[in-house]
Amino acid sequence: MKNLLIGQSGGPTVAINATLSGIIKGCRELYPDAVIYGARNGVKGILGENFVCLNEQVQTNSQAYALETTPAAALGSCRMKLPANLSESIYDNIFSTFKRYNIGAFFYIGGNDSMDTVEKLSRKAEEMGNPIRIIGVPKTIDNDLPFTDHTPGFGSAAKYVATTIQEIACDCAVYPEPSVTIVEIMGRDAGWLTASAGIPRLFGEDCADLIYLPEVNFSSDAFLDDIRRKFKEKNNLVVAVSEGIHDEKGTLYGADPSGSKDVFGHTMLSGAASRLSELVKRTIGCKSRSVELNIPQRCASHCLSATDISESVSLGRAAVKAAYEGKTGLMITYVRRPGKQYAIDFGSVPVAQTANKTKYVPKEHILPGGCDVSDELLRELAPLIVGEIDAPRRAGLPYHFKIK
Amino acid sequence: MKNLLIGQSGGPTVAINATLSGIIKGCRELYPDAVIYGARNGVKGILGENFVCLNEQVQTNSQAYALETTPAAALGSCRMKLPANLSESIYDNIFSTFKRYNIGAFFYIGGNDSMDTVEKLSRKAEEMGNPIRIIGVPKTIDNDLPFTDHTPGFGSAAKYVATTIQEIACDCAVYPEPSVTIVEIMGRDAGWLTASAGIPRLFGEDCADLIYLPEVNFSSDAFLDDIRRKFKEKNNLVVAVSEGIHDEKGTLYGADPSGSKDVFGHTMLSGAASRLSELVKRTIGCKSRSVELNIPQRCASHCLSATDISESVSLGRAAVKAAYEGKTGLMITYVRRPGKQYAIDFGSVPVAQTANKTKYVPKEHILPGGCDVSDELLRELAPLIVGEIDAPRRAGLPYHFKIK
Numbered sequence: 085m086k087n088l089l090i091g092q093s094g095g096p097t098v099a100i101n102a103t104l105s106g107i108i109k110g111c112r113e114l115y116p117d118a119v120i121y122g123a124r125n126g127v128k129g130i131l132g133e134n135f136v137c138l139n140e141q142v143q144t145n146s147q148a149y150a151l152e153t154t155p156a157a158a159l160g161s162c163r164m165k166l167p168a169n170l171s172e173s174i175y176d177n178i179f180s181t182f183k184r185y186n187i188g189a190f191f192y193i194g195g196n197d198s199m200d201t202v203e204k205l206s207r208k209a210e211e212m213g214n215p216i217r218i219i220g221v222p223k224t225i226d227n228d229l230p231f232t233d234h235t236p237g238f239g240s241a242a243k244y245v246a247t248t249i250q251e252i253a254c255d256c257a258v259y260p261e262p263s264v265t266i267v268e269i270m271g272r273d274a275g276w277l278t279a280s281a282g283i284p285r286l287f288g289e290d291c292a293d294l295i296y297l298p299e300v301n302f303s304s305d306a307f308l309d310d311i312r313r314k315f316k317e318k319n320n321l322v323v324a325v326s327e328g329i330h331d332e333k334g335t336l337y338g339a340d341p342s343g344s345k346d347v348f349g350h351t352m353l354s355g356a357a358s359r360l361s362e363l364v365k366r367t368i369g370c371k372s373r374s375v376e377l378n379i380p381q382r383c384a385s386h387c388l389s390a391t392d393i394s395e396s397v398s399l400g401r402a403a404v405k406a407a408y409e410g411k412t413g414l415m416i417t418y419v420r421r422p423g424k425q426y427a428i429d430f431g432s433v434p435v436a437q438t439a440n441k442t443k444y445v446p447k448e449h450i451l452p453g454g455c456d457v458s459d460e461l462l463r464e465l466a467p468l469i470v471g472e473i474d475a476p477r478r479a480g481l482p483y484h485f486k487i488k
Numbered sequence: 489m490k491n492l493l494i495g496q497s498g499g500p501t502v503a504i505n506a507t508l509s510g511i512i513k514g515c516r517e518l519y520p521d522a523v524i525y526g527a528r529n530g531v532k533g534i535l536g537e538n539f540v541c542l543n544e545q546v547q548t549n550s551q552a553y554a555l556e557t558t559p560a561a562a563l564g565s566c567r568m569k570l571p572a573n574l575s576e577s578i579y580d581n582i583f584s585t586f587k588r589y590n591i592g593a594f595f596y597i598g599g600n601d602s603m604d605t606v607e608k609l610s611r612k613a614e615e616m617g618n619p620i621r622i623i624g625v626p627k628t629i630d631n632d633l634p635f636t637d638h639t640p641g642f643g644s645a646a647k648y649v650a651t652t653i654q655e656i657a658c659d660c661a662v663y664p665e666p667s668v669t670i671v672e673i674m675g676r677d678a679g680w681l682t683a684s685a686g687i688p689r690l691f692g693e694d695c696a697d698l699i700y701l702p703e704v705n706f707s708s709d710a711f712l713d714d715i716r717r718k719f720k721e722k723n724n725l726v727v728a729v730s731e732g733i734h735d736e737k738g739t740l741y742g743a744d745p746s747g748s749k750d751v752f753g754h755t756m757l758s759g760a761a762s763r764l765s766e767l768v769k770r771t772i773g774c775k776s777r778s779v780e781l782n783i784p785q786r787c788a789s790h791c792l793s794a795t796d797i798s799e800s801v802s803l804g805r806a807a808v809k810a811a812y813e814g815k816t817g818l819m820i821t822y823v824r825r826p827g828k829q830y831a832i833d834f835g836s837v838p839v840a841q842t843a844n845k846t847k848y849v850p851k852e853h854i855l856p857g858g859c860d861v862s863d864e865l866l867r868e869l870a871p872l873i874v875g876e877i878d879a880p881r882r883a884g885l886p887y888h889f890k891i892k
Contacts, residue, residue: 092662096658096659096662125662125663125664128664154658155655155658155659156655156658156659156661156662157662160661160662160663160664161662161663162663162664163663243884243885246884246885247790247885247886248784248788248790250885250886250888251559251560251784251787251788251789251790251886252783252784252787254500254558254559254560254787254888255500255559255560255783255786255787256783257560257564258496258500258529258560258561258564258565259529259564259565259566259567260529260532260564260566265783283885284885286883287882287883287885289885289886289887289888290888373783375780375782375783375784376779376780376782378779378780379656379659379660379669379777379779380652380655380656380779380784382659383655383656383658383659384652384655385655386651386652386655386790386791387790387791389884391884466883466884469883469884469885470883470884471884472881472884477876478691479690479691479870479873479874480647480650480793480795480870480873480874480875480876481647481650481651481654481687481688481691481693481873482651482654482655482693483693484654484658484693484694
């Protein structure tokens with residue numbers, strides 16, 4: 085009997101722990117005698133043999149439920165890119181640890197960059213003739229992974245964005261004087277999360293009056309024209325902008341003047357909304373403020389989508405089933421069933437096809453002028469935010485599950 | 489039979505509409521035949537005779553409940569200071585409108601600056617020998633009004649801050665590398681809301697490791713020492729700072745370099761957390777980011793305190809009872825009952841005593857060094873965030889009540 089290993093990697097979401105719980109549940113069901121190890125801080129935990137025993141840590145249903153409603157990554161995360169050359173010694177270290185712990189399947193929950201790790205490790209295993217199963221389990225609030233209908237964590241982030249935008253629209257409408265409130269939303273390459281700022285309008289609620297995605301070039305002149313045009317309809321405008329809006333040369337509107345880059349070479353961003361707000365004050369002369377939704381977009385477990393969390397748990401189970409059936413080198417996916425009633429099945433795709441690719445909002449869903457999205461797109465996103473979770477609370481506060 | 493008038497003024501909170509609903513309920517109970525008018529945009533609505541009939545607008549229990557769980561000010565708000573000289577014509581305009589609509593009592597829901605309006609109007613009424621009752625009903629997320637145990641709207645804002653800080657602490661702990669996350673919280677003069685970032689620790693949950701209130705002078709050198717000291721205990725620090733932190737000369741750490749002021753002469757603030765985050769990167773050299781909780785602190789109706797909302801409705805009823813008993817020129821207050829079990833009664837205070845005064849966090853609750861608050865203070869605040877509200881939702885989104 086082989087043992088199992090789970091790791092979490094990349095930026096946190098509110099659904100990563102739901103998927104972790106789903107994998108633990110799936111392992112208990114299909115591998116009842118295996119030790120379920122968790123690697124702390126992803127691949128770093130494998131390299132440092134920093135393992136916890138999840139059979140012991142998550143025993144009861146109430147522990148599993150608390151884990152599923154706790155944000156971020158209970159095992160800790162890392163941002164680490166494995167070398168392109170599979171003969172480097174780091175791979176020997178990883179595979180000798182797999183051997184020492186008798187690991188039969190490794191599940192890696194992560195985003196765009198993390199699937200690269202899954203791809204390299206499964207290719208290395210194949211080279212070695214090692215039968216270990218390596219399965220990638222997606223997550224990202226950005227919804228920008230290809231081959232899956234949507235990503236775990238996106239539904240809850242979209243619900244937080246849509247809810248908060250609707251509330252901000254209420255707040256901004258209290259004064260009769262003209263005002264522009266600019267809300268900056270995460271997603272530097274793909275505008276899915278920013279687009280969700282429009283969902284409330286499907287139900288007659290106030291939300292973003294203008295929506296700017298990174299999929300189209302941003303022009304501050306066109307933006308000012310849009311504001312002036314909207315002011316003819318109403319006095320208090322709410323604008324949703326992606327943190328990744330950029331001009332036709334690709335220069336980010338909110339680029340950090342210091343030019344800092346993260347470990348993957350991505351430019352660090354700050355302040356697109358703040359800069360636009362200053363522009364509005366300076367040129368239009370009305371009251372304007374900016375709100376950066378920031379970290380709460382990816383950790384607001386007090387505003388979970390029941391659809392997202394339930395699917396994320398089932399996704400974990402589907403990953404274990406794939407390993408149990410002998411599959412490897414795959415990323416598990418959501419497949420939306422055709423028809424009016426929203427429902428999904430689970431599928432998979434060779435991870436080599438997915439790594440380092442981005443799924444953008446299709447151009448046909450961005451309205452001419454680039455300042456809004458289609459209702460069709462909003463109707464596609466709307467089912468993902470449905471349902472509330474009655475997360476465990478104590479004295480009015482969330483109860484967060486910790487892996488010790 | 490006289491009619492009744494209600495107005496809302498000042499910055500929005502999530503509890504103003506609960507108080508509005510409470511006043512409407514109280515009016516229906518004690519003045520069953522009166523017309524209940526709502527003035528749009530506070531005093532501006534009185535001057536412009538921009539009234540709505542609330543008997544018609546809020547008829548059913550489900551309408552009242554939706555109103556109570558809708559953020560901001562359903563009647564609209566204003567920021568308007570009445571002149572000091574009571575013989576100015578604006579007062580004649582207001583009182584002739586009162587007469588024309590046969591107003592017997594006027595309820596004004598507002599904050600620190602709004603009680604000034606209540607005080608002037610009630611003093612003018614007294615001068616005129618006009619028997620109209622003018623009652624101030626407090627609200628502010630800042631909790632900085634004197635003579636009341638706490639303020640309506642504060643409990644929900646504190647719950648949002650405490651919950652969000654707890655979630656951010658989870659998010660920031662996922663990477664092993666040292667990091668400092670600085671969270672900026674509203675409250676420019678008083679640190680009650682910032683202090684609430686410590687509540688989760690009473691229940692063993694992660695939250696702010698350092699807390700800086702505007703009640704003490706802020707020193708960036710001492711701040712850096714505090715960070716270095718805390719780094720000996722843990723790697724991922726969360727810091728809560730008030731937007732109003734300032735040095736010993738009174739210079740705001742986050743002052744807008746443009747020096748803008750609002751209509752009450754308050755300096756506009758921006759970016760204390762952002763500036764501190766840059767300071768940490770520059771001097772300590774670790775990863776640091778800033779989060780400004782911004783508008784959602786005062787409009788996040790998806791995270792209401794049931795205690796706050798229920799008290800805010802009852803406060804509205806208490807205001808009507810005071811008018812019915814012939815009282816005027818008062819602000820209604822919360823009075824906490826002595827004893828271990830949290831409970832409140834309703835009281836009142838002559839509004840002349842309250843206007844333009846600020847209730848600060850007492851110095852004895854700020855720990856030596858000024859980088860934290862006492863557990864005693866947190867235990868005093870904790871009951872105010874207890875209880876969840878099952879607000880009406882549609883397709884996963886809040887359903888917001890609108891006055892047409």
